[in-house]
Amino acid sequence: MDILYFSPGSASFGVHWMLLDAGHAPELRRVDLGAGQQRSAEYLALNPAGVVPTMIVDGQAFAESGALMLMLADRYPEAGFLPPTGTAARGLAYQWMLQLVNALQPPFRHWFYPHEAAGESAAAEAKQVAGQRIGQMFDRIDAHLAAHGPYLLGDRISAPDFMLAMLCRWSRNMPKPATEWPALKRFIDLMRARPSFVTTCDREGLEEWRQ
Ligand SMILES: N[C@@H](CCC(=O)N[C@@H](CS)C(=O)NCC(=O)O)C(=O)O
The missing domain is CATH 1.20.1050.10 (Glutathione S-transferase Yfyf (Class Pi); Chain A, domain 2)
Structure with missing residues (x-):
């Protein structure tokens, strides 16, 4: 199961939404932006930019909401999130x-x-x-x-x-x-x-x- 570091309604929202739309609910880990958790050493090790979202797939961390959305389209082709390659x-x-x-x-x-x-x-x-x-x-x-x-x-x-x-x-x-x-x-x-x-x-x- 994918792990999504998120903050409610933030740039993680669209990634979370696409995962659910494709039928793959992620494990959620909330990052308290108000408390500055995004700048903790532990989080920066996953996402050096210190922002949400971060998605963990097979133990590897990925960032940037737009890239994550395109990545989900590749990983779940049956969801039809992108038209066929080359078109x-x-x-x-x-x-x-x-x-x-x-x-x-x-x-x-x-x-x-x-x-x-x-x-x-x-x-x-x-x-x-x-x-x-x-x-x-x-x-x-x-x-x-x-x-x-x-x-x-x-x-x-x-x-x-x-x-x-x-x-x-x-x-x-x-x-x-x-x-x-x-x-x-x-x-x-x-x-x-x-x-x-x-x-x-x-x-x-x-x-x-x-x-
Ligand atoms: N281009 C990045 C932007 C991420 C971003 O700016 N996230 C905001 C929340 S919407 C954040 O983590 N802010 C906390 C901060 O900058 O300290 C993406 O789309 O993933």
Whole structure:
């Protein structure tokens, strides 16, 4: 059984969710981010970046939520998380995963950790810019989903959809959450309707954003 080091609702959420969706519940080990457990020597030995998630497979530690999601698609092909190797659709799945990880996840990091960009004195400005970048990405993704949805690859779900839904969830307390973009809202409702989403929330003790 895989072991997942997690913190409720954090970047580990999508990995946990995909595992459950594929029918492979991991053993969960909670990392108390507030208490700084991610910076303990024991945890840094598993994940030198000091962040969650970390997934242990056959005794080996793996990190980076987007990479873990792609890895799960490889490990559980029967779940159909990626189109067949070598197809254009698979290329688009990689494109979306990397775009989400490179262009949408970082501004969320700056929204939640605004001092990291340029220190405490510039935290308010950093947060404002991060909010704008997130809104611009939601504009672009909403237009794509409106034209080509309901999922990122059209009518089939794939790994980057789990990443997108996780990131949308992070916006729930922002001035303009993802649910205010119509095509994103339709996508989010489809993703939240999956029984695996409810189970993930139950296992992580999350009440917000269930519908
Ligand atoms: N790119 C990494 C980002 C991981 C990340 O930033 N995780 C946050 C929680 S969402 C974390 O562990 N924060 C604790 C810290 O930075 O001290 C991934 O997707 O795995």
